Amino acid sequence: MKTLCKTAVVPVVVAAMAAFAFSGIALAGWEPKKPVDFVIMAGKGGGADKMARLMQSVIEKHKLASKPFIPINKPGGSGAEALVHLKQKAGDDHTIMVTLNSFYTTPLRQPGLGVDIMTYTPIGRMAEDTFLLWVHKDTGINNVTDFVKAAKAAGNKWIMAGTGKGQEDQLLTSFLNKAYGLDMKYVPFKGGGRVAKELAGKHANSTVNNPSEQLGFYEAGNTVPLAAFTPDRLPLFKDAPTFRELGKDFVYFMQRSVVGAPGMSKEAEAYYRDVFKKVYQTEEWQGYMKKKSLQGEFLTGGDLKAYWGREKDNHQKMLKDIGEI
C-alpha cells in the first residue's frame, strides 16, 4: 500500500503547488471554474502536439490563466475523433482544441461524422505553417526546372513521401503533378518527422515538408529546398523562389488555430481569445514563429470564421480535383 500512496501523493502535491501559484490572480469577468480540456487534434510528438505543448508551457510560465490547461491527444481518424468529441461537448465552456488543416479535410472526406466546422467557436489563429518542396542534396538538383526534368524521366518511380492520405502533402503533390505534367507516386508515412527522414535516408525522392520538419537535415546540408508554396520568399530560405515567381499561382498554408466547442458562451469565448492573444504576443511564441518560419497574424472572431469559410471551399475544390470526395 505504501507504494500506492506514494504515487498518489505526487500528483496531489503538484496540483496543490499549481493551485497555490494561481491563487494570486483574479481577473474581472468570466473565468474557468475547473481545469480546461485542451484537446489536440493529432498524436503525441507531431507538429500540432509540439505547438500545443508550447502554448501550454507559455500559459503556465506567464500565468495567463487561472486554471491549468490539460492537453489530451485525440488523433483518431485524422482528427475525426477530436471533432466529434468537440461536437458532443457543444455548449461546454471548458473544452478547446488545437487544430490544423484536417479541420477542413476530415469533415469533407467523412460527411457521415455530421460535423459542421462553421459552428465551432473561433478563438484564435496562432500561426500559418509554410511548405516547401525538398530534395536530397546528392541528387544534384537545385532548381525546379531540374526537378521537373528528373521527375518526368522517372515517371511513377519518383517517390513523393508525405503525411497521411487526402491531406496537405497529397494536395500539394497533386498540384505539382498537374502543374508540371508529372506522375509522381505519393507514399504516406506517419508524421512529418518520419517523412523528413525518408528523404534524408534517400528512401524517397522528394517531400513537401514544413520548414520545422526539415530544418535539422537542411542545416546539416543533407537536403535542399527548391521552392516555397508561399506568396513571398521565406527569410530562412532566401534562395528558394516561390511557385508564384515561377509562374504557377499556387499558395498553400497550414493553419495552427485554437477553436472552442460549438455554442460556447460569449464570455468564455472572450476569455480564451484574450489568453491566446497574450500567448501570441509573448517572446516565446514570436521567437518560435521566427525560428520555424511560421507566418500569419493573430486572427479571431468573425475574421477567423471568414478565413475558415474560404479555406473550406478551397479544400473542397482541391479534394474534388484529386478524386478524394
Add this chain to the structure above:
Amino acid sequence: MEVFDHLMQGFAIALQPLNLGLVIFGCALGLFIGAMPGLGSVNGVAILLPMTFLVPPTGAIIFLAAIYYGAMYGGAISSIMLGIPGASTAVATTFDGRPMALQGLADKALITAATASFIGGTISVVLFTLFAPPLAAVALAFGSAEEFALMMLAFATFIGLGGDDIPKTLFSIFIGLVFSAVGLDIISGQPRLVFGDIPGFLHGINFLVLAIGIYGIGEMLWTIESSKGDVKISQATVTVRRIIDDLRTLKDTFKSIVMGSILGYFVGILPAAGATPGSLMAYGVAKTISKHPETFGKGNPEGVAAPESANNAASTGSMLPMLTLGIPGSPTTAILLGGMVIWGLEPGPMLFIEHQEFVWGLIASLYVANVFSLLINVGFIPVFIWVLRLPFTILAPIIFVLCIVGGYAPTQDMHDVWLILIFGVVGYLMRKLEYPLAPAVLAIVLGPLAETSMRQALLISNGSFMVFFERPISGPIMAAAIVLFLLPIIKLVKDKFRTRAAGN
C-alpha cells in the same frame, strides 16, 4: 580520446547538485510511474513536460530522461507482482516474471529485473557514447522494407511462444492482427472496422487496453475461479540473505542479459521500432538459444533478464535517432523531442556540434540514472514484497481500480474502459479453453508496424515483393526470419522421421 573528454565534461554537468537532484527525483518518480499499469513513461513525461520550464534545458532533459529511464525499471514491477504489464515495454517480462512470483520467487524476479535493467542500460550507454554518429547512419538507411523485415524477424523469434497447439496459436495471432487493424488506415485514409463510426474505435484499439483487459481483469477472474473462494496468500518473503543468494545465481542469466542488451540497443536505434519489439525479440531469442527452452513461460529467470535488459537498452537506443535525426524512436522520445522544441533546441545532425554541453550532459546523466534506478529499485523490493503478501481479497479490488484508471487515463474515454472489461472476460474464456494469449498481444503490438511498412514498401516497389529480398539490409534480415519460421517445421519433420526410424 575526444569522446572521453566530452564524456568527462558531461559528467561535470550531470553531477552538478541541481542536475544530480533531478536525476534522483526523476528516477524515483519514473519508477512509480512505470509501475502503475496504464501510466507508463509516455504519459508521465507528457504530464511533467511543462514543469521543466523551471530549470535550464539541460536540467529539464536530464529530469525527463531520468523519468523515462526509471519507468523502464518500474514497468517490470507490476509485470512481476500483479501480472499486468505496466507498459507495453514490459509485456515480455510477465511471461516468466509472473510465474516466478506465483512460485514465491518474487524477490528473485525483481532483483533479476533490476540487475538486468542496470546491465542493459549500462552496456547501451557505453555503445551510445562510442558509436553514436556511425549508428545514426544505420538508422537513416532503414526504410520501410527494412522495417518490415525486422518485424518479420520479431514474429519469427516468437514462433515457439504459443506452445504446441498450432491452430490455437494461429487463431490467437490472427485475432490480434484483426484488433490491430481497427482505426484509421494510414495508407488509404479510410476508417476500418469502426462499426458504424463509433468514435472510440477511430483511434484504434490501444495495446494497453488489450493487455490490461487480458492480464489484469482476465487474470483476476481466473484467480477467483481457480481458488474457489479459498484464496491463499502468496508465499513471498525477502531477507538480506536471500537477496545475496539471488545475486549469486544471477550469473546463470548473464548470457541472456548481454544478448538482450545488444539486441535491444540496435532495435532501439531504429526509428519506429522502440523498446517494445526489442524486449519481445530478446525474449524470443533467449528462448531459442537456451538449453532448456521448455522452462520458459514457467518461471525461468532468463525470461525476465532478457526482455528487461533489452527494454532499457532500447530506451537508450531510441535517444539516438531523436538527437541525431530528430525522429523519435519511441512514443516517449516523441514527447522529449517536443520538449527540446520548447527549450529552443533543434534536434538533428547539428545538435552534437552546436549543443555539446546538452548532448553530453544527457549522456552522462544516463550513466548516473542507471546507478540510482538500481539502488532505488532494490531498496524498495521489501515494500513490493509486502504488497504481494496482502490477502487477495484486498489486492483484487486494488488491481481492479488500477486497471480501470490505467485504461481511462491515456485517452479519457469510457469507450476504452468498456473494451477492457470485454477483453477481460474474453481473455478469461480463452484461457479456460487453453488458447495462448501472448501471441495476440504480440500481434497487436507488431501488427500495425508490420502492415504499414509492408504497404509502404510495396507502393514504392510497384507491388514487387522482391523489394524485401533485394536490398542489402532487409535481404539478410528476411532470410534470417524465414529460417527461424521454418525451424519448428524442420524439427517436427526430423522428430517424426526419428520416431519412425525408432519404430522400425
